[in-house]
Amino acid sequence: MSTQLPEGIETFLAEAGWAGAAIDPLPGDASFRRYFRIVRGEANAMLMHAPPPQEDPQPFLRAARWLDANGLRAPAVLAERAADGWVLLEDFGDVRMREYLDAWPQDEDAVYRSAIDALVRLGQLPAGPFTAYGMSEYLREVRLFTEWFCPARGLQVDGAGWTRAWEEVLAPLLPGQRPGVTVLRDYHAENIMLLGGLDNQGLLDFQDALTGHPAYDLVSLLQDARRDVAPDLEARMFDYYCEQAQPKGDFFADYARLGAQRNAKIVGIFVRLWKRDGKPRYLDYIPRVWALLERDLAHPALAPVAAWFDANIPAELRDPAQRLGGSFAA
Template sequence: MKPPAAAADFLKQYGWGDAELLPVAGDASFRRYFRAQDGDRRAILMDAPPPHEDPKPFIAIAEYLKKSGFSAPDIFARDLTNGLVLIEDFGDHRMREHLDASPEDEDAIYQQVVDLLRELHRSPAASLPVYDEAQYMREVNLLTEWYCPAQELDVEAESFEATWRQILQPVIAAQNPPVTVMRDYHAENIMLLEDGRLGLLDFQDALSGHPAYDLVSMLQDARRDVSDALEAKMLAYYLADSSAAAAEEFRSHYAILGAQRNTKIIGIFTRLCMRDGKQRYLDFLPRMWGLLEKDLSHPALEPISKWFDQNIPTDVRNRPVRVSEDRK
């Protein structure tokens, strides 16, 4: 992975001209990351190439989070024309790998990530677009647009949309006032910093919406198994100060947003394979179906659960997506 052509001049302009650039694992987007090392100094170079990526939302949310008292990376330099941003390096101590090596720390660290959400949800929301019905529907439709064709399924797309619109109404109504929703809050985007705080990453797609969204993103992690017992414990911890009625409503919305998110991710991971040739994302589909089925068991999801039973039965869900030879 080679740095972009504009990187050398950009780094030189801001006093990092002698830095060595080393690739850092990226994400599912067009963004790429490099660690800039210059003696004892380290930073991360984000390459967010236009027109595919726009670094301005990342910068704006990082500044909001810092102002609100959270650990987002400092922005050292920016070149918005070329999509280059030099940011603080949070190191390599990531929540995911730490818990893989030290599972005995699970309860304490998950409690810390839930505490962070509780604090974020008490803070004034960032000035962001609303997570509205149109956005929710664009996301769930990724299932019928990508997964269903990949499985050669002829499904009832109109009833799929109509049922989701019905189910989402109480969630949308409850987003008043909204909270800041980072949208990718999970164990691979949380850094464990030397001062004991949690470093936040990958929040450039943030919206204002429902407080259950980031909680279900963390507790129904697409890339890491979270036990039912731990999920239940942390959900109860988040709701410890809520009345019984408020907690019951929140749990319903949590299940709805879990189903919405997991439906979306099944579509996204299929698209990453079929369109972008990233076949490894298919390995996550069994976990995603397990999470989705758990959410669909909630009474609030009964109408869409019936749709899934009629259109994507269990034997299909367990069937691997077929990949053509040119995608392997």
């Protein structure tokens, strides 16, 4: 983690009324964004630096304000200068859902139910002012698998067949996302904060929100790339969501479709983070994600994509128990 402060940070803080505050850099994520805890006396805030041209804070600001206006707990925006990538936010503290459950696993059901309650509320709202999550975006995302994972494994694969298989699998899903719900797209245990009480949860990392299918964020939560969610917990929470939301159609088939789509995308993204961005630690998550992907592929709705895997990915490369990082092509 770089400890060098970005140019202009002190000027922005002074303009925001936080001159002279202590600035504590925090560990980064998979993007170009950086975060800093700002402390002055008893007061504290969180500073996000989303520097252009790599980042644009406007989608985050739009989503944060929409969530707050609709009763969902995003951090309040205290000050911003979006053109330069600066956003000063309410500090949600340090208690993430993931670390809390690592320490208090007996609270899993209660914490996950509260997280699902937020998704149910999202599904009851008219979709926000966000772009539709359509076929072109789904296909762009799954191509990350063939663009990054397959070359890193030295594989020559049928790219056109990959696209055709996904078009066939995803076409039945599209009617289920009309008119659609707000989809946060990265809704999991490392992006949910506990703000005091298991049912008081705050949201992070929602700047990529789109209008899409209600199963997407549920998959993101219950098929977590970074935290093991036991299959029985996943099943209980899936049933809890269905009891509360009463989704239409073959919702479990759509859940499997989006699980496979998301997990294939994530494998590609994690390899890209290693190859392009020099972040090899994300390779350690791939065995978990691959195991989830294989579970999703077992659903009959995924038959065309499963057949593509059988024809293009050798069986020895589909073993989720192996640590994938050591055997990637240079």
